Amino acid sequence: MMNTFVVYVENKPGVLTRVASLFRRRAFNIDSLTVGRTEKPEVSRMTITAEADHDQARRIEANLYKLVNVLLVENITHEPSIVRDLAMIKVAATHEARSHVLELASVFRARVVDVAPDSLTIEITGAEDKIDGLLEVLRPYGVLEMVRTGIVAMRRGKNTISPATAINGELEIAEDDVSQSV
Amino acid sequence: MKPKTAGKTMTGAGILWECIEREGVKDVFGYPGGAILPAYDALKHSKIHHILVRHEQGATHMADGYARAGGKVGVAVATSGPGATNMVTGIATAMLDSSPIVCITGQVGSKLIGSDAFQETDITGVTLPITKHNYLVTHANEVARTIREAFYVAKSGRPGPVLVDITKDAQQTSAEFDWDAAKPQLPGYRPDLSPEQKEYEQALDLIHKSKRPVILAGHGIIISGAMQEVRDFAERAGIPVALTLLGIGAFPAAHPLNLGMMGMHGEAWVNHTIQEADLLLAFGMRFDDRVTGNLKTYAPNAKKIHIEIDPAEINKNVKVDVPLVGDLREVLHELLPHVESIDRSEWLDLIDKLKGDSAVRDIQNLPDSGHLYAAHVINDLWRETRDGDTVIVTDVGQHQMWEAQYYKHEKARSLITSGGLGTMGFALPAAIGAKVARPEAEVWVVVGDGGFQMTLCELATIVQEKLKVNIAIINNGFLGMVRQWQEFFYERNYAATPLLNPDFAKLAEAYGIRSMTVTERSQVVPSVRSAREHDGPVLINFKVEQEDTVYPMVAAGASLHEMIRRPSKIVETAADE
Numbered sequence: 005m006m007n008t009f010v011v012y013v014e015n016k017p018g019v020l021t022r023v024a025s026l027f028r029r030r031a032f033n034i035d036s037l038t039v040g041r042t043e044k045p046e047v048s049r050m051t052i053t054a055e056a057d058h059d060q061a062r063r064i065e066a067n068l069y070k071l072v073n074v075l076l077v078e079n080i081t082h083e084p085s086i087v088r089d090l091a092m093i094k095v096a097a098t099h100e101a102r103s104h105v106l107e108l109a110s111v112f113r114a115r116v117v118d119v120a121p122d123s124l125t126i127e128i129t130g131a132e133d134k135i136d137g138l139l140e141v142l143r144p145y146g147v148l149e150m151v152r153t154g155i156v157a158m159r160r161g162k163n164t165i166s167p168a169t170a171i172n173g174e175l176e177i178a179e180d181d182v183s184q185s186v
Numbered sequence: 187m188k189p190k191t192a193g194k195t196m197t198g199a200g201i202l203w204e205c206i207e208r209e210g211v212k213d214v215f216g217y218p219g220g221a222i223l224p225a226y227d228a229l230k231h232s233k234i235h236h237i238l239v240r241h242e243q244g245a246t247h248m249a250d251g252y253a254r255a256g257g258k259v260g261v262a263v264a265t266s267g268p269g270a271t272n273m274v275t276g277i278a279t280a281m282l283d284s285s286p287i288v289c290i291t292g293q294v295g296s297k298l299i300g301s302d303a304f305q306e307t308d309i310t311g312v313t314l315p316i317t318k319h320n321y322l323v324t325h326a327n328e329v330a331r332t333i334r335e336a337f338y339v340a341k342s343g344r345p346g347p348v349l350v351d352i353t354k355d356a357q358q359t360s361a362e363f364d365w366d367a368a369k370p371q372l373p374g375y376r377p378d379l380s381p382e383q384k385e386y387e388q389a390l391d392l393i394h395k396s397k398r399p400v401i402l403a404g405h406g407i408i409i410s411g412a413m414q415e416v417r418d419f420a421e422r423a424g425i426p427v428a429l430t431l432l433g434i435g436a437f438p439a440a441h442p443l444n445l446g447m448m449g450m451h452g453e454a455w456v457n458h459t460i461q462e463a464d465l466l467l468a469f470g471m472r473f474d475d476r477v478t479g480n481l482k483t484y485a486p487n488a489k490k491i492h493i494e495i496d497p498a499e500i501n502k503n504v505k506v507d508v509p510l511v512g513d514l515r516e517v518l519h520e521l522l523p524h525v526e527s528i529d530r531s532e533w534l535d536l537i538d539k540l541k542g543d544s545a546v547r548d549i550q551n552l553p554d555s556g557h558l559y560a561a562h563v564i565n566d567l568w569r570e571t572r573d574g575d576t577v578i579v580t581d582v583g584q585h586q587m588w589e590a591q592y593y594k595h596e597k598a599r600s601l602i603t604s605g606g607l608g609t610m611g612f613a614l615p616a617a618i619g620a621k622v623a624r625p626e627a628e629v630w631v632v633v634g635d636g637g638f639q640m641t642l643c644e645l646a647t648i649v650q651e652k653l654k655v656n657i658a659i660i661n662n663g664f665l666g667m668v669r670q671w672q673e674f675f676y677e678r679n680y681a682a683t684p685l686l687n688p689d690f691a692k693l694a695e696a697y698g699i700r701s702m703t704v705t706e707r708s709q710v711v712p713s714v715r716s717a718r719e720h721d722g723p724v725l726i727n728f729k730v731e732q733e734d735t736v737y738p739m740v741a742a743g744a745s746l747h748e749m750i751r752r753p754s755k756i757v758e759t760a761a762d763e
């Protein structure tokens with residue numbers, strides 16, 4: 005099944021490569037990966053979706069934790085959560101098609117963000133299947149170009165995963181650890 | 187305790203050595219070049235002893251051998267580009283066997299990065315999947331923290347290799363050096379997990395209910411330093427102990443509860459015992475495919491308890507009933523007081539019966555057929571060196587398996603071998619590292635004629651460093667282990683496995699190393715004795731039977747109990763005297 009992971013990582017060069025490389029190396033396929041800033045500049049937040057059964061999902065989580073720059077991993081697949089994807093779709097919309105396209109956009113609560121003589125660009129936010137649905141009905145008019153952000157996700161209600169909880173405080177190293185045998 | 191250093195200005199190169207010294211390192215293994223020259227220049231201000239190797243792969247294996255023999259972090263140094271890429275095999279070797287090494291590489295100036303500058307290689311990119319972690323340092327003021335973090339990451343939790351790539355300008359420019367302020371900052375790194383109370387109870391319940399339990403003793407015991415705890419546990423609970431290749435030495439070979447090595451070339455009765463068991467207690471081992479054989483038929487009636495520090499190992503190959511994630515020594519400390527002593531003589535008797543039908547004889551009692559077998563060489567070497575503080579470092583191949591079968595190791599860190607990557611060429615340099623870490627120990631290299639030629643350039647390092655390392659070449663004129671697979675699975679088509687070798691004795695002489703060539707069984711003991719008496723390195727070229735085969739063998743993909751056994755009556759395994 006498709007799993008959704010929320011991953012907090014240190015905002016450092018190369019961290020995205022480390023995460024992506026891990027999936028490749030362990031032969032898991034990333035379906036979607038988004039990364040962006042958080043309210044803490046030193047922390048970035050990723051939403052990763054990947055196909056995996058229960059056991060594989062647990063191993064993805066454990067392996068992510070092995071990356072030194074990974075702060076927190078939550079598999080929210082089975083949690084009540086809000087999942088959003090954003091798409092911009094440029095549709096061929098000549099005179100007679102234009103009103104139909106506008107109508108469809110409003111049914112899907114999508115917004116028109118650009119109007120040109122031969123085309124309309126529609127922006128839609130929602131769960132992936134909603135976007136798939138809009139795409140489906142627009143296709144007959146001619147989809148000229150499309151871009152999707154990949155999904156971002158967040159748990160509902162008071163179960164918050166904040167970057168502050170991700171940083172578990174400064175690491176304490178005892179003085180004698182320095183020469184401790186391994 | 188070193189004095190506080192706040193306020194002192196030093197070059198990045200100076201800070202590098204100062205930090206390495208403060209981490210308790212006395213010896214490093216390396217090879218210079220343009221991008222690391224500032225560091226080499228600064229070495230003159232340091233107490234660190236630098237050992238000049240002959241190939242950077244050697245430096246990494248030496249650091250690895252140093253770590254495995256001494257239980258400390260080993261350090262290897264190289265220049266950018268080809269120096270750094272030559273380290274790749276050694277890093278991958280350390281990664282698969284969880285060995286703590288820190289590799290320092292020079293990098294082109296930070297302004298040149300990304301420009302395909304002379305000897306520029308993206309070595310952090312190259313080594314990303316084969317290091318536990320790696321760093322690119324572009325400023326002198328990042329050197330101290332990075333080195334402290336590198337050592338901490340390398341040795342804590344599940345140990346592994348860490349690479350630190352330092353640009354030339356970061357070595358040359360100066361920064362304030364403040365050791366205390368450069369404390370590691372690793373907010374996401376959690377090496378210290380421990381099991382939940384409930385899991386301990388479930389484990390104890392399984393242990394107490396079990397009638398046919400076996401401990402699978404792995405490398406994690408040695409890493410954790412839990413040899414005594416494992417022994418206490420086995421003795422109190424009356425549970426026999428089987429060892430992985432890398433677990434050899436974690437439990438004394440002579441102990442009555444010791445069964446021997448499991449797996450592909452393990453003793454037949456050990457594999458049968460595992461298949462018959464109703465409970466497996468995996469202590470710091472990762473169920474490698476050479477250990478389990480076919481997973482579908484592996485220990486089908488056994489519950490499994492897995493004590494393991496790395497959560498990603500749980501349920502990776504074998505589904506377990508109770509995982510106890512944490513440091514083995516700590517977990518056993520928790521368990522021990524609650525373990526009840528149970529009489530399992532019925533089970534132990536059954537194992538004795540399994541042993542009985544496995545052709546247990548003493549190879550030394552066999553009449554001398556005029557042939558020199560590798561097993562004889564190894565067994566004699568064991569008899570001669572068993573009482574001392576001996577470290578055997580093996581390469582990869584048939585000789586490695588015969589060593590595991592015929593040399594009886596009583597102590598941890600007395601066998602050093604490349605298990606997970608199976609890196610030919612490991613033994614000679616790793617033995618150099620072992621000798622540097624433990625100068626008092628007697629160090630022997632046991633190496634095949636193939637693997638020896640992969641890193642033999644390090645003979646020069648032995649001589650230059652005046653190291654007393656003895657080398658036993660098990661010379662069968664073949665890439666023996668591959669030949670064995672061709673014998674079994676490719677209709678004896680010996681494609682690309684016969685070796686036309688140089689005269690190894692003459693080769694050693696050219697390096698100024700004393701040498702001997704042995705072709706008969708009666709010469710083995712005298713040659714070993716004479717090597718031990720000689721005050722300097724000795725190489726013995728043992729010309730052994732060419733087409734000898736390691737038995738038993740679980741073919742790749744076969745079930746653990748389906749072993750290929752020796753067809754004739756020649757001895758399969760040496761019993762104790």
Ligand SMILES: Cc1cc2nc3c(=O)[nH]c(=O)nc-3n(C[C@H](O)[C@H](O)[C@H](O)COP(=O)(O)OP(=O)(O)OC[C@H]3O[C@@H](n4cnc5c(N)ncnc54)[C@H](O)[C@@H]3O)c2cc1C
Pocket residue numbers: 282283284343344345403404405406407409410429430431432433447448449450451452469470471472473474476477493494495496499512513514515582583586587604605606607608609667
């Ligand atoms: C030619 C050849 C033949 C081979 N044949 C065999 C064979 O017949 N039998 C055999 O056994 N092997 C064989 N091997 C070796 C095999 O490939 C593996 O390397 C070996 O089985 C691994 O042993 P291990 O799991 O004990 O050690 P490692 O691979 O080093 O694993 C150690 C485990 O312990 C864990 N650990 C580390 N520190 C701690 C701690 N403090 N507390 C708890 N856990 C910890 C680690 O996370 C890891 O999972 C062969 C290799 C070669 C090259």
Ligand SMILES: Cc1ncc(C[n+]2csc(CCOP(=O)(O)OP(=O)(O)O)c2C)c(N)n1
Pocket residue numbers: 581582583584585586607608609610611633634635636637638660662664665666667668
């Ligand atoms: C670097 C490397 N290349 C290839 C192999 C595959 N391999 C495994 S064992 C072996 C033969 C080793 O021959 P030798 O060193 O003579 O030892 P023997 O088996 O004869 O004791 C080979 C080629 C390997 N393990 N490592």
Ligand SMILES: [Mg+2]
Pocket residue numbers: 634635636660661662663664665666
């Ligand atoms: Mg050979």
